[in-house]
Amino acid sequence: MIKPTHLLCSAALYASALLSSAAQAQVQPATNSFPAAVPITINVPDARDVAYPGVIALDVDATDLETGATRVTEKIPVEPGTKQLALLLPEWIPGNHSAAGKPAELVGVHFIADGKELAWHRDPVDVYAYMVDLPAGAREVTAHMIHTPALKGEPGDRVTITREIVNLEWDQFTLYPAGHYVRQIRIKPTVTFPAGFTAYTALDGHETGGGNRNTWDVTDYETLVDSPIFAGKYARRFEIGNKVWLDTVADKPEDLVIAPEHLETYRNLVKEADTLFGARHYDHYDFLLAFSDRMSGVGLEHHRSNESEYLPKAWTDWAASDWDRNVVPHEYTHSWDGKYRRPARLWTPDYRQPMIDDLLWVYEGQTQFWGLVLAARSGVQTKETILGELAAYAGTFGITAGREWRPVVDTTTDPIFAARRPKPFATMSRNEDYYTEGALVWLEADQIIRAGTAGARGLDDFAKAFYGMRNGDWGVLPYTRADVVATMNQVYPYDWDTFFRTRIETPGQPVPVGGIERGGYHLVWKDKPNPYDAGRATEAKMLSLAYSLGMVLDGDGKVMSTIWGSAAFKAGVVPSSQVVAVNGDAYSADTIKAAITAAKGTDKPITLLVKRDSHFETVSISWRDGLRYPWLERSGGIKGPGGLDLLLDPHRAQSSATKPATAKH
CATH class of the missing domain: 2.30.42.10 (PDZ domain)
Incomplete structure (x- = not known):
């Protein structure tokens, strides 16, 4: 069949058009689409050092032991004419060295004013910020929230509530108004605990009411966040110094029994710290100590208290648990090193500003050093265990391949980007080695001073000069690296700048055993674990063949x-x-x-x-060297105690620092 002419012409024209388009596609250069950046608007105001008007009323219901859910009500006054209120959940929390806030655990969030539900949204840039729209004339906003903490310990999570113990950390479930230094925000806390629970905290003005309702005086938000609570069904309090208490809670009442001579070691700890620093930077102090294997372990410093956790039998099986007790002297030391004296860029006006961790080798490294020293001097741990822990540090760095490429100072960034998550090969990637390698570096510094002054001086003199001023001042006195070096030179003139630059800031250094060897010991290898390694391996039910x-x-x-x-x-x-x-x-x-x-x-x-x-x-x-575990042994030819022995021997004496402090921050 022959098609009509007009159809043939249309087909020809269509084919010609296709060929023409194809030809143009081949001739014309291809173009890509490139986007332009959309400007990011910062809606949350920066903190200013001005008072927030009024007092926030905080009411917490911590009675739900089955789910662990904590129900929170905050009544927040607002200035007349405010159209939008920015409320922040703490993000950068002191002592965590990272953005550790957990907005995902805060649920059921509602805001109410004048009996009406308010619209709110999470800031798209700062996801810790709740932007609340206010109606005209609003004078107060009521926030209702539920905090749902972890029920089982996973990496990065903490179990904080069991049927016997409640650990409240205010930063996890309270909001604060943006735009103010946190020390300028006043708050009145109230908490209801389960019937029969006893609560401990460093907060002032504690009163109890009906239904186990507990209230404290109005305080500032910075002090509130720095004053956590341990509350327990089974609880005991011991006075261990002038205005110093040991507040204990446990899974079982029998775990709170301590022999008088063992309790005395904690009194010795307070005396040893008084002697070491020569001043106190608190008006009173509470050791908050839990004995549990149902919660996630904690060791966190605060200015007038610490949160610490022992295994259940740490007191009742004293000898076998010796390896486990160092967390308490470590966190106590932080009242001076890390809380009162703090790296300048680790102090922030609120919990929104990022922290710079590059001086953690002082903040944590020297605290690790003093924690070991004070434990041995007081008897909280035996000298043999402390020598074993130092041996473990030195032995570990001998098999840490990451030391070749990564200096100690770079490990101070680890809390921020690694967040203590497991690593496939930690000896190559390194962990937060500013603690333990930092401690060995400070040990070497102590022994250099001792050798250079014929034993007349040591790092104790640095502690007094750097941390021991202004007895009773429990504010914050920031420092820089230059301040550290200058004070070291006041104690003993030496090229400390090069010393720290080499050992802390330069990779590929030898294993840091200089302090051990100058102190009259040396690292040796045996076919069984030292007391420290043996204790932690037994508890973890692990076999270490690392060496x-x-x-x-x-x-x-x-x-x-x-x-x-x-x-x-x-x-x-x-x-x-x-x-x-x-x-x-x-x-x-x-x-x-x-x-x-x-x-x-x-x-x-x-x-x-x-x-x-x-x-x-x-x-x-193929392995022909047998079982190997690190130990420290006295070096031959040394008569009498060596420098390390003298460092670890008791130093305690009555000090003027034991007098009640009167100054306030």
Whole structure:
């Protein structure tokens, strides 16, 4: 059939158009679409050092022990004419060294004024900010919220409420108005606890009412956040110094029993700190101490208190728990180092401004050092355990490959970007080593001063000069790196700037054993763990072969960690795998230790059957040095106590710092 002419012409024209378009597409250059940045508007006002009008009324219901949910009501006065109120959940919380606030745990948020629900939205830039629209004439906003903390401990989460213990940290569930220094915001706290619970905190003016309702005096928001609560069904309070108390709660009442001679070590701790620093920077102090294996562990410093947690038998099984008790002297030291004296860029006017952590090798590193020293001097821990802990530090840095590329100062950024999450190969990536390597550096500094002054001076003199001024002042006196170096030179002239620059700021340094060796000890290797390592391994039910094959195993042979570059690492035995057999025999801790011992000094390989996912593989590891664990031993030829012995020996004496402090911040 022949098509009509006009149809043929239309088809021809259409084909021609297609060819023309194709030709143009080939000739014309391709163009991409490039967006332009949309400006970000900052809606939350910066903090100013001016008083917020009125007093916030805070009412907390902490009686729900089943779900752990804490119900919160805040009544917040507002200035006339305010159209929008920016309320902030704390984000950068002192002592956490990172943005540690958890908005995801704050639910059921409602805002009411004059009996009407108010519209609000979360700021798109600052997600910790709740932007509340106010009606004309509003004078007060009531906030209703529910805090839902973790019920099981996962990385980054804390269990804070059990059927026997309530740990309240105000920053987790209270909001504060933006635009003011937090010390300029006044607040009146009230908390209702379950019947029969006793509450402890450093807050002033405690009163109790019906239904276990507890109130405290009006305080500022900064002091509130710095004054957490431990409340417990089973609780005991001990006076251990002039206006110093040890406030304890536990899962079971029998865990709060302490022998008189052991309680005396905590009194010694207060005396030793008074002697060391020569001044107190608190008007009263509460050691808040929980004994529990149902909560997530905590060790957090505050100016007039600390939150610490022991394992349940830390007092009743005193000798076996010796390794576990250092958290208390460490956190107590922070009242001077970290709270009163604080790196200038770690003090912030509110909890919105980011913190700069680069001086944590002083804030935490020197506190770690003094925590060990004060523990030994007081008897809270034995000298043998402290020597074991120092040995563990030194031994670990000998197998830390990450020291080659990453200096100590860079580990101060770890809390911010790593947030203590597990790492596949921590010895290569490094962790928060400013604590432990920092402690070894400060130990070396102490021994340099002792040697240079024939024992007349030591780091104790730095502590008095740097932390011990203005008895009774419990404000904040910031410092810089230059201040640290200048005070060290006042104590003992030396090139401290180069000393710290080399050891703290330069990678690839030798293992920091200078303080140990100057102090009359040296690092040795034995075939069994030292007291500190033995205690923590027993509690964790783990077998550390870190210094031999290069891995740490749990009770079932699962690989918890592998040391980068170790024999196990080279054989492909990595975290998530499981050792199921050793030289043909079923895995047990005794079996693998016996195999390592039998292979010592021989060329005989150790054969492991390893399961990873659903795959089984037989690997051979050559290791001829046997079991190895770090210890410190006295160096030969030294008569009498060495510098490290003198450092750890008791120093306590009555001090003027034991007098009640009268100054306020």
